[in-house]
Amino acid sequence: MTATTASTAPTTDTDSDAEHKQILRVLVGLLLALFVAMLSGTIVANALPVIIAELDGTQQQYTWVVTATLLASTAVTPLFGKLADLYDKKKLLLIGIGIFAVGSLLSGLSTSAGMLIGFRVIQGVGLGALQALVQITIATIISPRQRGRYAGYMGAVMAFATVSGPLLGGLIVDVSWLGWRWCYWSAIPLALIAMVVLARRLHVPPPSRTEVKVDWLGATLISAAVTLLLLWVSFAGPTHSYDWISWQTAVMVPGALALFGLFIWVESRVAEPIVPLWILRERTTTLAIVASIAVGVGMFGASVFLGQYFQIARGYSPTEAGLLTIPMMLGLLVSSTVSGRFVTQIGRWKPFVVWGLVTFTAGMGLLGSIQYGTSLWLIGVFMLVAGIGLGASMQNLVLAVQNTVPLSDMGAATSSITFFRSLGGAMGVQVLGAVFASHVSSLTATRLTDAGIPVAPGGDGGGSLDLSELPDAVADIIRSAYGDSIGLLFLIGAGLALVGLVAALFMRGTHLRDTVDLKAAVAEAAEEDVAVETAAATALGAAVAVDETADQTADETADAVDDADGVTAGARSTT
Known part of the structure; x- marks a missing residue:
């Protein structure tokens, strides 16, 4: 092959x-x-x-x-x-x-x-x-x-x-x-x-x-920065190990930013950087990363919180919850297949990325209307719309970046967009989870108080509980709090998707090349230009030659006519 x-x-x-x-x-x-x-x-x-x-x-x-x-x-x-x-x-x-x-x-x-x-x-x-x-x-x-x-x-x-x-x-x-x-x-x-x-x-x-030289220092710095950042976002929050505003946050966040700064400094000086900075300076790549972060938050968030909604708020088993998410996966499958075929046919990716993000934003907005008693078939339609948007945009964003780099840097470019999508998605889900937990806790406490059910001091009824062991009245309140809180997360996701859409609108809508390597495409274009110039020069030379031949023929004809006129005149004179 x-x-x-x-x-x-x-x-x-x-x-x-x-x-x-x-x-x-x-x-x-x-x-x-x-x-x-x-x-x-x-x-x-x-x-x-x-x-x-x-x-x-x-x-x-x-x-x-x-x-x-x-x-x-x-x-x-x-x-x-x-x-x-x-x-x-x-x-x-x-x-x-x-x-x-x-x-x-x-x-x-x-x-x-x-x-x-x-x-x-x-x-x-x-x-x-x-x-x-x-x-x-x-x-x-x-x-x-x-x-x-x-x-x-x-x-x-x-x-x-x-x-x-x-x-x-x-x-x-x-x-x-x-x-x-x-x-x-x-x-x-x-x-x-x-x-x-x-x-x-x-x-x-x-x-x-x-000559191969791996930038191990850069790899160590970015790994340390990512680890510190994900550790912070994974364990921060009122229901976790420490609050968002705490001494741990004051140490870990600046530490992660400092490591990222050192990483960029190292990458600008080594011969073979882990992430070539020129890739990130390319407008399409930078905007694709922004859009991919929005897609990552939506994709990971939907898979995590929809399952939680179906299990806790609606009382379905884990297996049933998995089956209920099929509409979203079906939309993703059909959309990615159909859009991929059209991308190949017309050679353009931007219309499908923009259309996909418009649809994804709409789907997330529709999911933002979900409440405790929302009809399952309606939720299924909302998931289908969001899945269609995901399918049209997710892989085409990667394709857009790959289309802008030569084969020699394909690995760094592809892994960069994958890295930021995973990092943004992971951090986004953690932050959304903290927002969700806080909203559920507050709403549960309010509804328990309104129902005349005492809440323990310092408690709010929003913790991780086995609802089967609770009185029906309390369990119903907690389920309704989960069900009525989930929509807020998808509204936040819709806002992020809108940011991704704006980023996609400013991306360069270049044609997809027909060669694996960008350098080969440039070389082919240069060869075509040379061929066109050669053909033009040949045509011009031929035209000049024809013109010169025509002039020479005209001159010879004129001379012949003059000679003939001279002979005729001489004959008349003799007569």
Whole structure:
């Protein structure tokens, strides 16, 4: 398989079909790797309470099991993106899958919550590698214009992993002869299959750089900054370890900002920066990052808080809650597939990004009207609209960035937008969670007081409670408080989506190139210019030659006429 899928030479339908089949064989391995990576985050959503209970863990350890993976995956994304520009992408992919498989194996063997947290860090490193490398590899083997054709497959994988994960996790913990450990072990066979497929089918060109020097200092600084920032936002808040305004905040936030500042200073001076600053100075990339943060908050927020709404406010089981989110995933799947096809046909991405963000903003606004007693079919329609917007915008934002950079910097550019989307989404969800908890607590306390039910001093009835053990009157008030508070989060999300829409409007709507590498596209354009100039020069030369020939012919004709006139005159004189 070659590095490019489009060339200047004409191709037949048979060649195109063969190339399409060849790409699909490779995509099986790539998307399978992406699927197991995404599944690792969703499959434990419903199983985690059982896991922590069996390992005698605490509520704080419960949070750390999730946070550890999030920290590791987000922190290593820029590093693996840069490594993909410097080293063999195929080897890096296989290493990433191997790290993920080892982390999954060890997580399933954990005998304590502390061990599980440590092994989840290993799994998170593999997860971060796969999230970055799969998209980078796809960008290496498929040109931007043709990439839209395959966006639907990626959307299908994302939708299926999101929907099937909670269902599969709930099934595993409910089956006695399986148990929670298979939530981690079930990914290993799929990961091994992906390794075999990629080892046999994937062929990518070697990096063009001959001298390789990894910016380990920059990688350390950005990892430390991200870790400190996510730790702060994960444990801040009135219901967490410390308040938003506290000495911990005064230390951690300035510390994270200082580390980010040092990172930028280092990146401006090293030969091979983790994130080349010129990429961030490119207008399309900067605005795409802003829009991606808005999309990330909406995507992560919807998956987290809609499930909480269905379970706590409406009283559905985790499995039923997962099924109720299918409309959103269906909208994402259909929209990503259809928009991808049209992007390939017309060669433009901006109309679909703008249209997608308009639809996503509208969907989030509609979800902002949800209350405790809102009809389920109406909620389903709102989720469908939001999903359609997500599907049209999410992958096309990545495509817009990839279209602006050469192949030599594809890894850094792709991982940058993935990194900021994950970081923004993670932080946004934590902040939204704090707003949600505060609003639920306040509303619950007010309604309990109005109903004449005493509230304990310092309590507000909004904590994490097993509603089945409460009196029906109290449980109903808490459910209604959850149900009537959820809309506020989606209204905030709609505001962020509107910011993303404004950013998208100012992005350059460039045509998608038909070559994998930007440099090749520039070279082809230059060759076309030379060909046009040569043709013009040839035509001009021919025109001049014809003109000169015509002038010469006219002169010869005039001379002949003059000679003839002279002969005629002489003859008359003789006569």
